[in-house]
Amino acid sequence: MELGLIAIGAALAIGLSALATGWSQSKIGAAMAGALAEKPELAGNAIIMIAIPETMVVLGFVISFLITGLKPE
Amino acid sequence: MLLTMSKVEIVGLKTLFFQVLETLQDLGSIHLEDITKKRGPRYADLIPMEMDPALEEERNLLQNLAMRNNAILSELMPPKERVSRSAIDEKYKEFKGKTLGEIGAMVDEEESATKELISYKNELEVELSRLSKYEPIIKKVYPLASKVTTTEQYTSIALLIEERYKAVLDYIEAELERITGGQCDVFSARVDENTHAAILVFHKRFSEQVHNFLASENVNQVRLPSELADKPYDEALKEIETRYEEIPPKLRKVREDLEAISNKWYTTLVALKDYLADRIESLNAIPKFGQSGHVFVITGWIPSEKVEETRLILEQKFEGKVELTEEEPGHEEMEDAPSALKNPAAVKPFEFIYMLVNPPKYGHIDPTFLVAIFFPILFGFMLGDMGYGLVLFGAVMLIKRTLKKKQSKSLFFSLFANVLLICSISTFIFGIIYFEFFGDLLIRAFGWKDAAGHLQVQWVWGHTANGTWGWPVERIAQANPDMFKLLLIVVIIIGALHMGGALTIGLIDAIRHKERKHVMEKTGYLLFILGLVVIFGSLWGFKAIKGVGVPLGALMAVGGIAVAGIGGGFGGGLEAALTFGNLLSYARLYGIGLASVILAEVANELGAEFGGGAMIILGIIVAGALHTLNIALGILSPSIQSLRLNLVEGFTKFYKETDVVYKPFKRSGGE
Numbered sequence: 001m002e003l004g005l006i007a008i009g010a011a012l013a014i015g016l017s018a019l020a021t022g023w024s025q026s027k028i029g030a031a032m033a034g035a036l037a038e039k040p041e042l043a044g045n046a047i048i049m050i051a052i053p054e055t056m057v058v059l060g061f062v063i064s065f066l067i068t069g070l071k072p073e
Numbered sequence: 074m075l076l077t078m079s080k081v082e083i084v085g086l087k088t089l090f091f092q093v094l095e096t097l098q099d100l101g102s103i104h105l106e107d108i109t110k111k112r113g114p115r116y117a118d119l120i121p122m123e124m125d126p127a128l129e130e131e132r133n134l135l136q137n138l139a140m141r142n143n144a145i146l147s148e149l150m151p152p153k154e155r156v157s158r159s160a161i162d163e164k165y166k167e168f169k170g171k172t173l174g175e176i177g178a179m180v181d182e183e184e185s186a187t188k189e190l191i192s193y194k195n196e197l198e199v200e201l202s203r204l205s206k207y208e209p210i211i212k213k214v215y216p217l218a219s220k221v222t223t224t225e226q227y228t229s230i231a232l233l234i235e236e237r238y239k240a241v242l243d244y245i246e247a248e249l250e251r252i253t254g255g256q257c258d259v260f261s262a263r264v265d266e267n268t269h270a271a272i273l274v275f276h277k278r279f280s281e282q283v284h285n286f287l288a289s290e291n292v293n294q295v296r297l298p299s300e301l302a303d304k305p306y307d308e309a310l311k312e313i314e315t316r317y318e319e320i321p322p323k324l325r326k327v328r329e330d331l332e333a334i335s336n337k338w339y340t341t342l343v344a345l346k347d348y349l350a351d352r353i354e355s356l357n358a359i360p361k362f363g364q365s366g367h368v369f370v371i372t373g374w375i376p377s378e379k380v381e382e383t384r385l386i387l388e389q390k391f392e393g394k395v396e397l398t399e400e401e402p403g404h405e406e407m408e409d410a411p412s413a414l415k416n417p418a419a420v421k422p423f424e425f426i427y428m429l430v431n432p433p434k435y436g437h438i439d440p441t442f443l444v445a446i447f448f449p450i451l452f453g454f455m456l457g458d459m460g461y462g463l464v465l466f467g468a469v470m471l472i473k474r475t476l477k478k479k480q481s482k483s484l485f486f487s488l489f490a491n492v493l494l495i496c497s498i499s500t501f502i503f504g505i506i507y508f509e510f511f512g513d514l515l516i517r518a519f520g521w522k523d524a525a526g527h528l529q530v531q532w533v534w535g536h537t538a539n540g541t542w543g544w545p546v547e548r549i550a551q552a553n554p555d556m557f558k559l560l561l562i563v564v565i566i567i568g569a570l571h572m573g574g575a576l577t578i579g580l581i582d583a584i585r586h587k588e589r590k591h592v593m594e595k596t597g598y599l600l601f602i603l604g605l606v607v608i609f610g611s612l613w614g615f616k617a618i619k620g621v622g623v624p625l626g627a628l629m630a631v632g633g634i635a636v637a638g639i640g641g642g643f644g645g646g647l648e649a650a651l652t653f654g655n656l657l658s659y660a661r662l663y664g665i666g667l668a669s670v671i672l673a674e675v676a677n678e679l680g681a682e683f684g685g686g687a688m689i690i691l692g693i694i695v696a697g698a699l700h701t702l703n704i705a706l707g708i709l710s711p712s713i714q715s716l717r718l719n720l721v722e723g724f725t726k727f728y729k730e731t732d733v734v735y736k737p738f739k740r741s742g743g744e
Contacts, residue, residue, distance in 0.1 A: 044430065051716075061664050062664040
């Protein structure tokens with residue numbers, strides 16, 4: 001595979017998953033901020049909820065890392 | 074572990090009611106139940122106790138005394154010498170023998186001794202803070218004002234003008250001349266780099282016109298306290314300065330007097346605060362009790378290990394006129410049973426998780442030990458670095474010391490500090506496995522890396538058909554796919570063990586509560602995970618049995634979905650299949666760890682770029698700053714991800730929570 005394609009693949013893997021995580025965290029974060037104003041005792045849940053979409057970017061990072069390890073043909 | 078609780082009923086003669094209540098509060102073991110919320114024939118004949126007017130009056134008086142006492146207490150600084158709990162308890166006992174009249178007289182005496190001093194202190198503090206606002210102005214204008222002498226007919230105004238606008242002073246001077254017909258003078262000087270001060274002196278009869286002119290031109294005058302506003306500027310400033318110098322010694326004297334009072338009274342006041350709070354709480358509890366004819370009835374829950382002791386004390390103290398009986402709780406009553414945790418010291422810190430979710434429901438298994446096993450493993454697997462482990466250990470010890478010094482009562486911080494302490498040890502151990510010390514610092518020092526940055530030295534401990542594995546385990550394993558495979562297998566094993574543990578707890582719980590559907594569901598999930606382990610095991614580990622292992626694993630996984638489906642319907646089957654996603658979710662352990670080690674290596678690389686000689690110091694600073702950032706991220710992210718794995722992948726599989734927490738009716742004890 002060409003080096004350029006490898007780089008594009010790796011960039012897409014991390015980039016798209018980071019965008020998706022950012023978008024979901026912004027939605028969850030805004031909703032949880034509203035919920036916390038009403039019920040501050042939900043702070044613990046808020047942290048967990050906001051952390052949930054991080055799975056995407058973490059896995060995207062791993063995949064991207066693996067792709068960069070591929071040898072160009 | 075959850076404490077075993079016993080449902081108890083205490084019945085006694087009404088004449089002994091208040092003594093029994095006091096005894097129960099001293100014993101501090103019963104979690105009171107509200108009898109008015111109880112249904113069923115056993116409670117049908119009971120009339121709820123009511124607060125009669127005399128008791129209402131007593132409560133009001135107690136509340137009033139508590140309010141006044143707390144107000145005094147809040148104004149006094151605790152004595153330098155720490156007040157011992159035993160001294161407070163001693164005073165507390167003295168209050169038990171006193172009437173409310175005597176206590177009221179004591180509060181009156183405290184008030185009269187402190188009220189005037191406190192209000193004088195507050196006045197001085199307010200005035201000092203008000204005058205301190207004028208301090209910078211005084212410093213700037215006073216040297217100029219001291220040169221100005223005004224007579225009775227003349228008044229003055231001070232202006233502070235930014236240096237770049239100082240030209241405006243000429244315009245103001247010209248206008249002032251015009252308005253006053255020359256009966257004026259302007260003194261101005263530069264008082265600091267950016268400010269020019271000016272004092273306008275003019276005849277009093279032009280005061281209104283001058284003020285109007287300055288207001289229309291938007292020139293800001295230096296405002297003085299209202300009581301000094303009419304005085305000429307030099308006099309007013311002099312007075313402010315005199316007062317500003319007089320207040321601190323006065324304030325020091327008042328504070329010393331209050332300190333002397335605090336040394337004398339503080340223990341008594343704290344004991345009284347506790348005593349009054351306890352009396353009010355005990356009166357507030359009255360409507361929870363029942364009565365019939367000549368007897369009162371108190372119901373509640375006591376830890377089983379304390380039932381006998383409580384029964385004996387009540388029997389001996391009240392000579393058999395008060396009886397404690399253990400009841401067999403019904404199914405509905407079990408729902409109200411309070412939950413109390415009792416874990417060994419090593420597991421206890423992990424109870425912090427119940428500050429994020431409600432504690433486990435009584436009658437179910439407390440999963441704290443599962444968190445205590447897996448939280449440090451998950452954390453250490455991600456952060457894994459000897460250097461970071463040592464830094465974390467040191468930082469936590471420092472935080473613990475600070476918390477102790479500040480007498481912090483935050484349970485969350487004290488528990489979480491201990492969790493991080495345990496995690497720092499697991500971080501160090503995983504650091505040995507990865508042979509990471511601030512990233513690849515040791516590996517660089519030993520020259521174990523080749524030019525491409527790959528580890529050259531590795532003590533091989535496994536030549537298998539699947540690859541060559543050894544120590545150190547290289548996390549940045551692009552050049553060594555075997556290592557990556559190994560790490561992935563380990564995270565899947567950790568995930569399978571963690572989820573398996575959670576599901577086993579759920580299964581035992583379901584069997585104990587004879588919930589057939591849940592038994593099927595949990596069995597299905599477990600079978601599915603086991604099937605996945607067999608499949609991955611035969612693909613990656615034991616390739617020799619691949620031919621049998623893969624179909625067997627697939628059969629187990631499909632069977633698991635079917636069994637979970639029988640127990641939990643379509644949702645159960647779907648949930649079993651989604652467990653695969655949960656299992657893969659543990660790959661984050663590798664991902665977060667990878668990010669951490671890459672950042673650590675970047676820090677070292679950047680530091681090394683500065684070369685030798687004097688630049689080495691700059692290199693160390695840059696690397697140190699990046700490592701600090703990495704440690705901060707490395708604490709935050711693994712903590713959150715470990716929490717998430719415990720709560721989402723673990724707890725959702727079995728956890729039953731409750732909001733009925735064991736709150737014994739007891740003396741406040743300084744809380």
